[in-house]
Amino acid sequence: MRLLALAATAQLVNGAVIVLVSTIGWQNAAMRSGSPGWWIGWYTRLDVGSRVALALAVVGGIVGSLWLASVRTAHRYEKREMSASAGGNHDWKLRKPGFWHGAIIVTRQRNLHVGAALAFAALSVALLPTQHAVWRVVEVSAAMIVLVVAFGATTTSAVDREHQLDDRDGDSRYRFRAVAGAGALVLAATAVGCFWMVDRTSQSSVAPALVNGTRVVLAIQSILLIGLVIMVWVLRRSDESQRASDWRPFLGGWLTPLVSLIAVLLGGLLSAATNLAVARLFGQPSGVHLPAERPTPSTLFVPDEAFAFAIGTVATLPALLIAGVVLWRTYGRKVHQFTEGDDQVRAWYPESKQAPGDAAGQVARAWAIASLTDSVDALVAIAGLAWTVGVTAVEAAALLALPQVAVLASVIDVLVTFGVGVSAVTAIVLVGMLRSTYANSGRRRAVGALWDVATFWPRATHPLAPPCYAEQAVPEIVDRVVLLTGERSDHHSQPATELWPPPAVNPSPVLITGYSQGSLIAPAVVAQLPPRTIDKVALLTLACPFRRLYGRAFPDYFSHEYAVELNELLMNGSAPEFVDKQATRLGRWRNVVRHTDYIGSWIFSPPNAPGQQLNRDAIDVACLDPPSLCPGPGGALAPIHYHSDWWQDPLTHVHAGRLIEQLKNS
Template sequence: MSQEEPESVLELRIHGVNNTPPHALLDLPEDEVVLSFGDDLGSFWHPTPEAVARTRADEPQGETSRGVVDPAEPPRGRVPAGIHREAYSWGGMVRTTTARAGVGGMVVAAVARAAWTLVLPFSIANAAIWSWSLPSPASGTRIRYGSGLIRLACLALTLVFVLSFASVAIDLIALQCYRGGATICPPLSDVAGMFARWQDERRVALFSLVPVVALLVVFLVSTIATLRYNVAGRILAIDGGDPERPLLAEPRFWQTRRETHRLAMLHLAAGFATVALLLSFAFGDLSPVTAALLTGAAVAVIAAAGALTVSTDSTPYERTGGSSRAPAIVLGLAVALYAVPALVLGFHGHVRLHPTAIGRNADQVLVSVVVGALVLVALAWLLPAPRRTERAWGGRAPAVFLTLGLTISLILGSLVNVLVGDWLNGAAGANRLDEPYTACVGSACRPRQITLGTFYAPFLGITLAAVIVAVAILAVMALRRRDVGDRLPPSSAAPADTPRGALAALLGTEVARKRAMAARLHLVEPIAGVLAVAFFVAILLTLARPFAEGTLSRLPDGLGAFFGGLFGAGLARWIDASLGVWAVISAAILAGLVFGGHKSTRPLALVWDLACFLPRAGHPFGAPCYTERAVPEVARRLAWWLDLPPAAPGAPPRTAIVSAHSMGAVVALSALFALRGDRNWETSYRDRVALLTFGVQLRPYFGRFFPEILGPDVIDSIPCAKPRVWARDPWAGSDLERIGATVGADANPIPETASAPTAAPPGAARPAARVPARAWINLWRLTDHLGFPARSAAASGNERDRYAEEIDVGGYVGAVDSHSWYPRTPAYRRALEDLRAAIATPVAAPGPTPTLPTPAPAPPGAPGVDPA
């Protein structure tokens, strides 16, 4: 091909979890890429004409005397003739925020990081609603018991969030730090010493605003994100037909639904009512009848919010027909229920409070909420989804996600209490925070000592022990020797007389080490399962601790003293020690939030990106779903390119190749499914789009976590079994057809040795393709800790997956690549040319609109079926 060939092919590159900047995604210097279209959240970039001309020059990249550079390698960032290359950057939607200079910018960034950390458990719990058994949109309009259960569990997480801030603001600061008209907390003596002269009830009314404001901040952040991200309705031209399309092609999946706002109102109502419940405890001395009425009203509002949460339609397949005004009414009642007692406490001068009464009752409310949440999680553990072999954790993914979300929420709330309590306690230290409440008033209390509720401190101590046990189990799993060489395709070895082959011989030890490490890191599913079980047990033991202490106290004197010393005193000493550890952890987290660098990075990278991929149908206060904006943007860009006239007179119609890395492959696939719903798909777009993926987690992670969204029936892959923890190769023989399941061949396979596919004979009908792309090639490596085959772990009968070179010979020195730099490999360049040739071949006869039927079992030996 000559360099003057018109650019008829769009190669659209999409980055993955590491938020690769556009210039690195295009493999060019930063000053050689320019913005094509977009803003600070999502943008498209392309090389400058000078960069394209430079990289297309027929010059060797370097001399072998300078190092190990292979002169045959093309220049980095070289764009083949006839291709217009662009990079799509979506990292601003999920992982970072714009850096701000100066002290003010550091404060804003620290607050942003803290906010993202606090909503992390909401996002993880939200994933649970998509991991249960989801019916297709065509299977009927009904609510599923699992959806309601998960929405109710997510509401419990909001209450845990509110109670954590209420414990700090109302109990620790408003009541315990001010006694007898004096400030006993040294850090507050200068800054907030004036509050010591206030009556207790007025301080309670003022500081009750803290959990309310925290809840409103989370709500406002989610609402602003919704306004910026909800663009699907303005971008996509969705056809109303095709009732059998998968969820990724369902219009409602990519559009923030009004039901999410209804859920948000219900969460706000429950939060306001919970704070009102705490304030109602202050009226016991003034009027027991008033206190009982306020308490009953608050409980009734919380119950109403819970009932409406269960019945609210929040997923694309549910229709409940509930009143849209009910959430607003409940929210209005909750606001009034909070405002009235707060105003009475603030302006009435004759209410008398016990300094520890609200704290004790708040602790009991927290325990009640945690018990309720744990019951819901237990139901999720006991009610696994069907097709358990094909699902993560044996169909118990909702239980795992809910357990992780609840535990992280409790840990964050406990850390907030421990960190603030340790700061307020002065010289007393964190190990004094777990002492029980003392019924004291004024000067009768010991000076300079405050205590936490009866849940936070024991929970942190027991959780630390559970984490240690889980880490020990995971360490044993990690120590297992790993050898994954048996899955290496025979054709992947480079000739010994080439630079890559010579380097492979020199770096053989490093290659083997990286392959073994990748195999260990591939055990995400069992690792998360071990942690979830440990966390569930930790919560259960924390709740059971008071009953155990009561049982020990009723034993005979000798036995009671023995077991009390063994379990009671020993556990108390462990909790004391663990609080010091957690205080250090809290300080480290706080330091990381304040001095976290120039960018505001969201926590837990891959976990965050996995959770934020899904719309907020379970918890409305989770992080924004980046795909609600990224997917429509990519689909619109593809439609824009495909709608352009030919690049030159007489040139063929324009075509597109979506090239996606890691999590970018999820965005790419989702965008293709969204584009499939376009009214021009069948008549214009269908045969002009191809997909090239590399370093993806589609089959073993997304396919097992969310089978109805990205499972084998959707992406046409062999169903995947769980990894074998104690096997040398966790994924050897992971294809489920070894136990009888079979899946048909790819619709449009491309042999690796083929330069171009054979054109269909005149009048031939096109086969129906599951994935809305003319062809799909996936690249993977054994050294990639986040990359897997996209169709099957077996090599035979698998023409979608190709092995990419592990040795990079394009730099000054050779390197062993793992999850990065796939576009630098010869395998990528070959795949790009094969896909380019595939979509350039016309299809003779139009076929029916593609659907996703369940394939019939293929006969033994059929093409594309892996051997058992």
């Protein structure tokens, strides 16, 4: 996965090189437009070496901006440490002291990624036509050395989050910095050398070194994906029999290759849309073997892969239609099951026979909608594989240089326009959604929830990704719980100031309540608490995706065994020596479940209706949504809340009160 992340960085930088160095610098795109504006006219009058040098410097600035953003976010998130720790050696990775503290690993990986990115950009330019062969050999050799070192270091345990200790004073920190420094030096030397080393007499049309870089990156990504598929296949054969049936991984364990494949496709589509849009701004884009139309003086050549990624999106349309039909049929079967089958609505609502109109049908449809989440993996797989087939078909046509391609030039142009248009519309919609969050609190909450899901995990493989908020949240909550329970010696909630003494904290038991994504932060907090502190803590989870989403998507971090261990921790205050996979004895943990929730679900066993709850001490407990089918004042039925409004639910306060009473009695 770390190598795929490094290849993703190369893909990003390659896209910038194609736009800035190849299209704008080498091919002088602004001059092709016929009337360059004042803001870029000066650039078109420079010779080719100067244009390429300035374009390469801008690429270096982009990489530097990513480096600066990663450094600043690491100081805010990864460097946050907690004053207490669970200690010991645990199988559950969320219990390891350094799981939520990855500053050293992120720093090392950042140096490798930045060094490789700068060296890759320099290598692309160093391969341009030149009359100084010695200069080319020196620059290419230096860039290749940096790339090989970065590639090799990425495979070592020194940048593996699970194996590397936080050694701040080790010499390795300087070795990793040397990779980034070497990459910067190579890029600077290449940019300076471009002013007189690039062949000024060469034809500024197609530069094979630039357009072939995209193909090389795609080939490396394909090889890494094939290796990942083989690895998953081997692991599935050795671990298949150990999975509980209700915790079986999404797609039988193939979700990791699928997500990695979609990441490659999205990265390629982003680069393709940018390349084609810029080429269209100044002229007419055309592939090397996939000409959109007969070349003219305004033709700008872009890699064939840009056409492949753009046209490949068309293949997702029939796949999405098929997925929609499958989803609709599944929805219909679920509605019939909940109205006529064993799991009937009337079993949960005895008053359903007296309910007005289609009240029971509304609940059944809400249940059916919530159940569709369990089928989303297959739908994503259909769309992702169809997209892959489309991209592969277009790329194969380019590689084989089929004569039919020239005949279909007009069709290719239409398909490319469609693919770029879809990307542009998607980007506009996303930007508009982000902009609307300032005025719409409901949409702000939805976007915030998506961001929380996307940034929950630490930056274990890609240091230039958005930071993990949990690396700040978990240590802060752990310290606060340790303070509130009285396990910290100072008993102060905040440091003293010159004018005010520190407010005292009266130690007491603590109820940790987690809703939705917070119901995953809460177990991570409990896992990091010392045993003495856990004895004074209870856990209430609402709309919890522990099993339904995270247990099936990330079984190495959220599994049935670790759920049992968490329950044992809340009973004993320490990890058990022997964990019974079927153990669900009484502990200080309640997981409240709704049938209408499309995110959260039960963890150990599906709960019965609240009126039929035989075991009052069960971990998974149900609440009705809506609470009743009987109309209220004015004849209006209670609304269905699905995944929202848990704090207003009366049963939430009932179960919270029971846990608080249990803490007091213990």
